[in-house]
Amino acid sequence: MHRRTLAVAAALVTAAALALTGCTGGGQAPTSTGTPDPNASVAIRLVLEPSNLDIRQTSGAALDQILMDNVYQGLVSRTPDQKIVPSLASEYQVSDDRLTYTFTLREGVTFDDGQKLTADDVVWSLEQHRTQKGWADAGRLARVKSVTAKDQTITVTLKEPDSQLLWNLSGRAGVILKKDDTIDYKTQANGTGPFTLGSWKQGDSITFERNDDYWGDAAKVKEVVFDYIPDNQAALNAAQAGEVDVVTGFDANLKDQIEANGDYKLVLGKSTDKGTLAMNSTDKWLKDKRVRQAIRQAIDHDAVIKALGSGQTMYGPIPELDPGYEDLSSVAPYDPDAAKALLKEAGASDITLTLTIYNGYGTTIPQILVSDLNAVGITLKVNAVEFPTWLNDVYVNHDYQLSFVLHTEARDFENWANPDYYFTYDNPKVQELYQDSLSASSDDEAAGYLQQAARIVSEDMAADWVYNGASVVAVGTNITGMPSVNVNERLNLAEIAKSSQ
């Protein structure tokens, strides 16, 4: 009797566990008045924890955000206003034909394990990035022909000019690792930056320690603790209890509450977060441009920004922080009546569409989309799924009608020039303009081509850009040097300081 009950109980545990796990389918930061404490520990609330620390091949802004600049570096780096500056290279030159980039490697740089950085490491790293199929952003070095070194001079030779090379070298594709390093990249890090990886309590926090052997100016705090608190209310509680010094990824609607006791100031910075409503152009209804335009004109973008309490409207694929931005609000302004007329013209009045969305995005955006589309006669069904399911159905199999994703990456216009991308957008003219932008001889020229391409993408009604998110950061009044621009993407803490008040 007991035996059978136990077996049943065991089966129930398994079944219940499976069922439960859902097999259903820039402003300026305030300046503090105190004296910075060089032995301080700064606690920063972040939202998304990296699943592992493998900077080589685990994608996701959660890794870039903390590891880039702070632990890992490239020959060049980015400033918060997206300018390229020297980093492990003390200087660099570009040849007149833009096919040869010469970098002078800094002396006296060591990895966290004490080993000296050599030109060999640089050559090896860039070659790995270029040739390892499983590594992130491998395609971004596609125009590189060879990487060679002589003493401290590193030469990158291109097959054809690449206006984005330096930008790409300031990202994942340019991370300099120790040659043939044997660390377990998933749980350890061995970089050259101002911080070293201290400890990682999975599901809770990651701690960085100041790198006392850093080649540049030492970090201004002894330790940084990244506290992963997904829930905004819990983050607010943590702030009010004084457990965190900085809250990133915050909800601007809670501004008054977090500023109430005068210990924090809410700072809004621009970001490259693009809330993208993809429309599958192979769908029976959505292949009709009029239907896509109707959807865009049915959405009240200003109301979205109001509901979010932060961010700005965006009417094309390129956000204000990236090259090639222009105000495209006249392309498809909010106009429900026009939307209804377009739908009628397309014979698509009273249609039903399904929005496939990752369930981690919450309900605000789906609710707005449902009611806005409903107002023009489109019934929107929301299919909220786990992220792997979204990846499988939407990203890999393009099996969707509408999809919403917050694409955070800076300068990712390439996806609109890729007909195989899940956007299902295929316009040879745009692809050509994108290639032109890569071959351009100056940043301005590149931006010009991108601007033309972005306008076409918007005019083709390839998708809707529901909003351009902001970096919402609450900064303790005793904290200085906290970046406020695009902090979801990169969070350079070289300057952060905390004063004892």
Place this chain on the structure above:
Amino acid sequence: MTRYALTRLALLVVGLFVASVLIFLTLRVLPGDVAQLIAGTNSTPEQVAAIRGQLRLDDPLPVQYATWIGGIFRGDLGTSLITGSSVMTELVQKAQVTIPLGVMAMVVALVIAVPLGVFSAMLRGRVGGTAINVGSQALAAVPVVWAGMMLVVVFAVWLGWLPAQGFPRAGWTQPALAVRALLLPAITIGVVEGAMLLRFVRSATLQAIGQDFVRTAAAKGLTRTQALIRHGLPNMALSVVTVLGLQVAGIIVGAVVIEQLFSLPGIGRMLVMDVGNRDLVKVQGELLVLTGFVLVIGFLVDLLHRAIDPRQREVA
């Protein structure tokens, strides 16, 4: 006894084997792919394929299963596909939340069930007894999530006595805070499980009251209560222990739900997250350990039962 134990052990092994196959196959049905998750939304199919190869996700299923079970025989539960750390290490770490939670829930369940169960048996046929009975029936039917939310509303939101969610970062180095964090979740599970347990205690008490030796003791001048406590309780304990063994499964399931609700960094929450990440190697290890735990408890309860109660030995 030895023969019985061996038979029982063989059953346990067969049970574990069946569970392992079921777990393995069920997980392979889930849509999505950890390699795609690692590669992300700016990846090429080649990149995903390369990662799949590295993680050996392209091996035929029987090979993958054999690799997993082979590892277990060597005492290795495997390595998480995503985090790269050992599944055992992570289980042990998260158990520091889940086991205390389970034990506390068990204590709450006993504190509720034993006195009230005995009481309602003694008061059988009276208003008080009936009230307890009806109340426990109702409580046992309450979904654990709903109970949790009600408790949060009352004790965390209205009264502000206990934290609504989370676990202190310092963990058990701050025992007072850790216990406080686990109190509401433990009460949530304990109340629901306790209501079920209460009914077993009640019927065990009723049985005991009816037994000769209790009646004899009562006739010798002890009050009915004294007789029951002195002579009936030891007997009742046996059946209560058995039921408690059964409830371990319920408590584990409760913990999975409740850890989500209270965002406690325990095994349950880890399990949900790992399924969400399609870290199948890790999930199958976690599920097998949980299932094994329940089966082993059952096995021990059976052995204990037989050891204590000679009457069972005739029934092989």
